[in-house]
Structure formats: structure tokens, C-alpha cells
Amino acid sequence: MAGISRFTAVLAAGVVAAALMAPDVRAASATTRAASGAGEWRVAVAARGWRVQLAAYRSRAVALAGWRRLAGAHPDLLAAFEPGIERVDLGTQMGVFFRLRIGPFADARAARRMCRALGDRGVDCFVIPPETEASVSSPTEPAPPPATEAEAPPSSETSAVEAPTPPAPAPVPAPPVVAAPEPEPAPVATAEPAPSPAPAPRGRFSGFVAPELRIFPRDEKFAGQEGTGLSVAVQPEYFVEWDGGAQNFAATGFARLDQHDGRRTHLDLREFRWEYLGDDWMLRVGADKVFWGALESEHLVDIINQTDLVEDPDGEDKLGQPMVSLALDRDWGTTELFVMPYFHERTFAGAEGRLRTPIPVDVAAAEYEAGAERYHPDLAIRWARSMGPWDIGLAHFYGTSREPRFLTRAKSGGGFRLVPRYDLINQTSVDLQGAFGDWLLKFEAMTRTGHGERIFAAGGGFEYTITGAFDSQADVGLLLEVLYDDRNDDNGSTAPPTLFDNDVFTGLRFSLNDVDGSEVLAGVVTDWRSGARAFSIEASRRLGEQAKIGLEARTFDAFPSNDFFSSLNRDDYIQIELSYYF
């Protein structure tokens, strides 16, 4: 019997709670009526954000007493808040309630975090999604409306958006409490509510179109190659978030159409993923891009995404990587886990394209060590944290190497094919960057097994910035990086070839700090053993608010004839790209 009545009481409380939650036209009109009473003013914005409902009471005085009791018991959580007490008339059946709410919070996560913290102390509460219409009255005693300064431009928009509070002595005056019969104000309803509709999410569509002209001033090197040509890239992007910012979906497509090279004409899903943001964790499912590393001239430890090499020989363009990733934030750092169920092969120029090997890489004939080939599940883990001026990252990767090595296979009709071979590897890496005054220090190192002998590579250097150089507003950055890789040390190495084995990178970054964000980065990588040199210059500036022009030039020379990259010798180019953002 007692059990049943208890059950009905809980049920009734639930119904009341649901009724209290429902955006109710009568409630709104009732509150507006209340708001027209003396000493109360409308604060429309307060109802627009995420809030937390602590309780609902039968009278304002009891609600105020309830607030003081809660705030007194949990000052660490609640002292910063000004409570809103909202009158709601639910009709003859239910009667009038006074909801006790705090907020607005920055987003749903912040509101949930507060509610969970209160829950841990035994305080029931629930999260209120933003509403479009509601009024909040101040719990403090009648106070004069807007304390706008005389010089503040009177604007109706302003007074609607901002929540002015009375000036001077801030402490919440303890208003005379109507002697309430009950010694402890008992909230009427704090049960878990039926979710009320959150505002419909609105997506954002954007992206860019970028025509590009690549000029090769020198003659073709191999039969079938073309020279100077046009191409155009399109990158549409879509983003939508809901659940108060806790969940979102992002998609970024990419397409390039190239005048000459059928292999450079390609499509990719750079991003296509759902994300859940918890308080101290994050989960992503879908295609995504992840960057690790610190150096400018080479990205030794960056391994999650495959390089989209036809885009740019600098290797900074990446293909979207399908994955499930989980990040956990702790005091001792952030740990990220990656499971990658699908592998993208590296893109290479076709027979008509420039910047290629004498025999074009036969991407259709790629070989794998893994029996499952591109469906081999790859795994990675990374830990990262900041300590004072340092950021440090440690990572391990197991799976299919993003870098292929190259095998020559006889063609059936005679001649040879150059075939990429993707080994299974284990790679452990560390990356480090630190800031000390005008100096930025950078270091990356990795060791890898799976290509035969274990390989080891490291790079380190600095960027030194001179601000206000030449008595102007411009900054000049001086960069120096030293790169070492032992994979070419023995002649029988079966590891993928690398450009950066015994190299020094010196660079100059020039930032004008002007309205157009003009910037130039020039650098040269020199192999101190072979004398091979690769020079590059990249410059860009904005054109108005929605466009940008970029210039890039690269030259390659003095690669010895036995070097895998010797075919790049003198395959110099200049590229002009105009990006229009929509």
C-alpha cells in the first residue's frame, strides 16, 4: 500500500516535472504578466542559453529560501550564480509553480557538468535546453531597470541582448522571507524530466574554389609528359552541431581536375565524421585528419593520414583517414587511441604528369604485406601534454606503412613496372616543441621496424623571430633544422627512399603583418653528403575578404644519378593559385 502510494507520488512528480518543462504558451503569458509587476524585468537572453533547473516550488519566498539553502550548502558550485526564479502557471489542475534555475551556461556540456557535480552532492537537478521565449525575474528585491550609462548609445537591440544588473553594492540582499510554515522548503518536483525539444540544428555550408596554373619552364624529361597546365580544385565543407555543441558532424570533400595528368585529377573525402565531446573525453567516428609533429621542413612522426602527393611535393596535403578515435583528458596529459579499418594508397603522378619517376608508379599494382591488404586494421596510440614552455608527444603506430617502398616488376610485354609495396610496420616516435622568448625549439624522432633493418630518424632545429624588423611592422623568422635518417646508410637498405637523410634546412619567414596577411616563406634543403638541393618559396596574401592568392616555386638540383629522387633534377615549377571562399 505504502509502496503503491509512493509509486504514484513519484509518477505524479514526473508528470508535474514534464509539465513544468514543456514550453507552454500559458506559462509564457503568465510570466509576462508577472514580469509587468513591480520590481521585475525581462531578461530574454537568460532564457536563451542552456540552464540548470534545481527545483520548483509553490511560492516565490520558499523558492528564495530554497536557493539560499542550496547556495549556502554548496558555495563552491553556486556562489557565482544569480538564480532565476520563474513563475509558471500550469492551469487549474496544476496551479502555479516557481522554478529555480541557474544559467545561462556556455553550452550543454557546461550545464551537464554543473548538474553532475550537484548530483554527486545529492542535489537533484536537470538541464534545460535553450528556449526561444521565456522570462526570468530577479530574485533580488525590486531594483531599478537598466543601469545604462549616459554615454551608452541607446539601442533596443542592446538592451534586449544584455542583462544589466543594478549598480553598486552587489551582495545579494537577503529579502525578508515571508514566514514560511514549513521549516525546510521542499521542492515540489525535481524528478528526471521528459526532454523538451531543443532548437533545431542549423548547418553551415562553405568551402573554396581554387584555379591553379603550374608553369614548368623547362622541357619535359620523359616521354608522354606534358608541361605547363591549368587545374582547378574545389573543397566543399559542411558542418552542423546539436545537443548544445556536444555533438557535431563535419564533412569536407575535395576534388581536383587537372588539364594534363589523369592521376592528379582525383577526388577525396578529407573529412566525414561524427564527433561527441564529453567533459574530459572525445569520440570521433568517420574519415578525419590528424596532425602530429613540430618541424617545418619534414613531418617525420606524422603518420595517421596518407600523403596526397599529387597535390604538392611538400607532402603536407593529406587524404582523409577512416577511423574511430577516442581522446581522454587527464591531469597527466591527453591520451588518444586510433583504430583505422581502411588504408588509402599514396597518390602519384601519372605518365602525363611532371615531378615523377622515369617509369610512372603503377598504383594499380600496389602490393601489401598484410593479407587483408587495405582492410588491415591499423592501430595507434598517442600521449601528449604541455609542461611549462614545452609540449611533448609520444606515440606508437602499428599497421600498414603510409610510405611505400618501390619494387620493379617485369611487364608481360617486356620492360618494367614500378610497383609500390606497403609493409606492415611498428613505429615509435617522440615530438617536442618549446618556446623561449624569441626562440621556438623543435624536435622529432622516430624508430621503425618492418622494412628489413630497423630504421631511425631524427630532426631538430629552431625558429628565431625578429619582431619589427628593419624598423617596420614586419617580422622576420630565421629557421634552421637538421635532419638525419639512417635508412640510406647501408647500400642494401630495403626501406622506402627518403629525401631527408643527411640534410640541413635553412629558411626565412617574412610576415608583413599587414591588412592582407602577406607572408613569404623561403627555404632550401641541402644534403651535406651528396650536395643535392631543393629550394622552395611560398607566398600568399589576401585579396579582399573572400579571396587569397598564393605563389609557390620549387627547384631541385644536384641529386646524384643513383639517388631515387634524381628524376626530380631540374623539374622546376612555379605555381599561382587563386582561392575564392564561399
Next chain:
Amino acid sequence: MMRRATLLLFVAALAGVAPGAARAGGDGGRGLAIAREADRRDSGFGNVTAHMTMVLRNRQGDESTRRMRFSAIEMENDGDRNLIVFDSPRDIRGTGLLTHTHKSGSDDQWLYLPALKRVKRIAASNKSGPFVGSEFAYEDMTSQEVEKYTYAYLRDEACGARACFVVERRPVDRRSGYGREVVWIDRDTYRFERIDYYDRRDDLMKTLVFSGYRLYLGRFWRARLLEMRNLQNGKSTRLTFEDYKFRTGLSPADFTRARLKRLN
């Protein structure tokens, strides 16, 4: 574009005072006392978010606009943390700039580049460089902590319809682009009304005027409009703050490098 930066602001707390760190001038310590009182009155705001718009205007009157989202949090026993995310111009949309200011020593600063999904640490020593091409220098955008200057009280003076203290302050950091600054502070509210910036040659370089003040949470004055005029190059920048929200439940964990990497 903005390889380094320090951040906000007049907005951000004039963070806590390390007693004795700032030196009194020859005014019997009155200038320092005024600065400390202004700082004390602005402590305790918790955290804040706002929308910022910068309109850059050159000598010919051509304008260009930057829109940003700003958030900041007060830290116990440390300087503020703040985050600026760009909404425009379009080529830098989504770029995030995270700053951990410290009461002593260098600030920590990171830049998030959305195209590369890359977080770069940046050297926070550049004080005098322009912030995204505007007439605001990075040091103007930093939280103006009391111990970053020495002070001298100059006089009382009318400022518009109000009465102001006029205080001179000199940056302690030799990397500052300013030799001295003259600050008009309202006697009643301790709000900053105007700052004149003098360069290292002691020529008047820039004038900053604050207007559209409103009171939040009954304690914190915030200007809606900051107008910086550069008298040497004829350019000006108008910085507008809108939609201030205080104590929105942000936590220090929302201002970390890991979180910066998850900006959408």
C-alpha cells in the same frame, strides 16, 4: 598571419596583483594605488564570452573587417586564460589562438591552424607587432596586469562629463613598443576612459578611447567600443564587443591545448 599573439584585454581581468612587484613612482605610490584599485574592482568575474568585431580603416578610408569569438577565464594564482577563434576573413576562419597569461615570466601561446589540423606553439615575446594587421598591438590585447608597469599619478582632470585620474604607466618589459602610456581612469568607477600611447622616442603614437560602458553582474564595467587611432600613420581600428556573457560554466579545461585541437 598571426604567428604570435598575446591576448585579450581590457576586457579580461586586470589580473591579480603580486604585492611589491610593481614599483611606486615619485608620487607617494598614488598611481600604483589607483591601478591596484582598478584591478581589485575587476577581479572575480569568473569567466566570460563575447563576440568581437574589428574594423580596420586605412588613410584612404578603405575598411576591412575581422570577426572573432572571445572567451576568457580567471585562474587562481595565475594570469587569465583566453581563446580567440576567427570567423572572418574567410581564409583564416576557424583559426584559434589560445593564451595562458602568467603573472611572472613569459605567457604560453598556441595557434590552431584548421587547414592542417595543426597546433603550433608560438613565441609570446612579440609585444609590439600588430594584431591581425590592426592598429592594436599584441600587448594592447593582453591582460593588463598591474605588475607589468610602473606608475606615476599625474593629475585629476575632467574627461567628458566625468572626472578622471590621469596616471602615467611605463611598461616594465623592454620588448614593449611603448615608452610610456597616459591613462585616464574614471574616479567613480575606475573604468579606463582613454589611453595615449607614446613610442620609444616619446612621440605620441596612438590614442585609444573607450565608450559604451555597461555594468555586468552589478560589478564589472565593460566597454562596447574601443577606438584606436594611430596618429603617426593615419590608420584606425574600431573594436566592438557584443553579447557579453559572464559565468557561463566554462572550466580551465576548456582552455587547454588538447581542447584547442578540437575546435570546430
